[in-house]
Amino acid sequence: MLRALEIRDILIIDRLDLVFQPGLNVLTGETGAGKSILLDSLGFVLGWRGRAELVRQGAEQGEVVAEFDLPPDHPARAILDEAGLPAEDSLILRRVNTRDGRKTAWVNDRRCSGEVLRRLSDTLVELHGQHDDRGLLDARGHRALLDSYGDLGGLLADTRATWRSLREARKAEAAARAALDEVRAEEEFLRHAVAELDKLAPEPGEEAELDRRRRLMQGAAKIREDIARAHAALGLEGAEGAMGDALRWLEGVADRAEGTLDAPLDAVGRALGEVSDAVAGIEAALEQLEFNPHELEEAEERLFAIRGLARKHDVLPDDLAEFAEGLRTRLTALDQGDADLAQLARAVAEAEAAYDSAAAALTEARRKAAVRLDKAVTTELAPLKMERAVFATQITDADPGPEGRDTVAFTVATNPGAPAGPLGKIASGGELSRFMLALKVCLTGEDRGVTMIFDEIDRGVGGATADAVGRRLAALAEGGQVLVVTHSPQVAALGAHHWRVEKRVVDEATLSTVVPLADAARVDEIARMVSGDTVTDEARAAARALLAG
Numbered sequence: 001m002l003r004a005l006e007i008r009d010i011l012i013i014d015r016l017d018l019v020f021q022p023g024l025n026v027l028t029g030e031t032g033a034g035k036s037i038l039l040d041s042l043g044f045v046l047g048w049r050g051r052a053e054l055v056r057q058g059a060e061q062g063e064v065v066a067e068f069d070l071p072p073d074h075p076a077r078a079i080l081d082e083a084g085l086p087a088e089d090s091l092i093l094r095r096v097n098t099r100d101g102r103k104t105a106w107v108n109d110r111r112c113s114g115e116v117l118r119r120l121s122d123t124l125v126e127l128h129g130q131h132d133d134r135g136l137l138d139a140r141g142h143r144a145l146l147d148s149y150g151d152l153g154g155l156l157a158d159t160r161a162t163w164r165s166l167r168e169a170r171k172a173e174a175a176a177r178a179a180l181d182e183v184r185a186e187e188e189f190l191r192h193a194v195a196e197l198d199k200l201a202p203e204p205g206e207e208a209e210l211d212r213r214r215r216l217m218q219g220a221a222k223i224r225e226d227i228a229r230a231h232a233a234l235g236l237e238g239a240e241g242a243m244g245d246a247l248r249w250l251e252g253v254a255d256r257a258e259g260t261l262d263a264p265l266d267a268v269g270r271a272l273g274e275v276s277d278a279v280a281g282i283e284a285a286l287e288q289l290e291f292n293p294h295e296l297e298e299a300e301e302r303l304f305a306i307r308g309l310a311r312k313h314d315v316l317p318d319d320l321a322e323f324a325e326g327l328r329t330r331l332t333a334l335d336q337g338d339a340d341l342a343q344l345a346r347a348v349a350e351a352e353a354a355y356d357s358a359a360a361a362l363t364e365a366r367r368k369a370a371v372r373l374d375k376a377v378t379t380e381l382a383p384l385k386m387e388r389a390v391f392a393t394q395i396t397d398a399d400p401g402p403e404g405r406d407t408v409a410f411t412v413a414t415n416p417g418a419p420a421g422p423l424g425k426i427a428s429g430g431e432l433s434r435f436m437l438a439l440k441v442c443l444t445g446e447d448r449g450v451t452m453i454f455d456e457i458d459r460g461v462g463g464a465t466a467d468a469v470g471r472r473l474a475a476l477a478e479g480g481q482v483l484v485v486t487h488s489p490q491v492a493a494l495g496a497h498h499w500r501v502e503k504r505v506v507d508e509a510t511l512s513t514v515v516p517l518a519d520a521a522r523v524d525e526i527a528r529m530v531s532g533d534t535v536t537d538e539a540r541a542a543a544r545a546l547l548a549g
Helices: 035-045 076-082 114-124 139-149 153-185 187-200 206-234 239-256 262-288 293-313 317-384 429-443 463-477 489-493 519-531 537-548
Strands: 002-010 013-019 023-028 061-069 090-098 103-107 110-112 125-129 390-401 404-413 451-455 481-485 497-506 509-516
Touching: 002 035, 013 035, 013 509, 023 035, 023 463, 023 489, 035 061, 035 090, 035 125, 035 451, 035 481, 076 114, 090 114, 103 114, 125 429, 139 317, 139 404, 139 429, 153 317, 187 293, 187 317, 206 239, 206 262, 206 293, 206 317, 239 262, 293 317, 317 390, 317 404, 317 429, 317 463, 390 429, 404 429, 429 463, 451 463, 463 481, 463 489, 489 519, 489 537, 497 519, 519 537
Parallel strands: 023 481, 023 497, 125 451, 451 481
Antiparallel strands: 002 013, 002 061, 061 090, 090 103, 103 110, 390 404, 497 509
């Protein structure tokens, strides 16, 4: 709900502070007094596209501030949260336009873009008038309006869910088909490479071990002779045998040496043990150096084969086994590809069937809602002196999408038998206003969180028709807020709050201002609207009668 509007140096307004109320707020005044400037100013702070030159002559910048109530569940809060802007119980929008055309906007004292303002405005204000291209005249929004009228949120949610599932199923099938085509293109390579790798069957660490053995075997012939000599020198025919003999001789006479041989015996025993360990190690080395000449050839062949495959596939030798497993996985996918594609195709078919069912149910519900809406609008048109007019909601086929397979358009024919067409092209100014009002009355539900603004929607009508227009505007304002710019005394008399827009000359400059009207002033204003510039007693009496209802 719009609470306040402050305007500084915009067009012919120098300073204006307005406080609005719930219910039906009417703004009246003579033609050219500046009523449209109020809407231009409100549209400016809401980020709407409007006049290029807004700054008042002689001022450096123009500024508009609008304050809205923001209940806890208001949809504007989601937009604020997405934009990283603070959300409070009051939403204060401020926008400045400098003389050189630069525009700057704030939301709750935080800088923001014009796009954020426009998104917020969609949740805060609805503007309806003869030149309104954002509301009921915009055919792009008719489907959503019909869905809201028919309370089709559940069916719409089902259609959106099945559309998402269908899109995901198609995406999965396309990805699998592309992957399969890619694998098929290299099938011959994969099969040859896997066979080659499986035949060799390299293992991690094998290349390093083969290289070690190869080097060992290559050097074995050169070092084995010296190692054998060392074994002979230290073995039983050499040092080990001599030390064994010395130990036996010493042990044989030790008991008669009065302990003088104990230490030598221990030393010889230790030395003999060390020599024995050395001989055992040398014997093990000699065993390792014993090899079949063919074994060296086989090790070299396998080592070179492993290294050759590693270079061929541009991987490390130790990674060949893992690389082979990856190729086998791709071959398995290739072999199972047709079966997987068939399964994915079945999933797509099932998703298409589910979407078709949901979309068909939504279309049927839309057709039924359209019949009810057409009947409701027709009922509303009769009191507006358009009982011969025909309103029809047309539902035609559209490309499938998350919102179903329907295009919805509100059409009118001003007389029976006349061709139907879009609202804005068939109806005249006064007829269009009444069509839009009847449609809005039918489409407005219990949610009144949006401020509705009607710009001279009663133009071209008077008498009982204007009274009918006013009563419908008053009904729309119950529990909410409606602002109406009007030239009709019947409409003005039904307002809960009344402002008069006036134009005055100050220091040879024309300025516009808005004056709240109390009871007596309101009688005079409505009397002026009845009789024109000269307000008569009869006009005042008529005004009082209108205000009395």
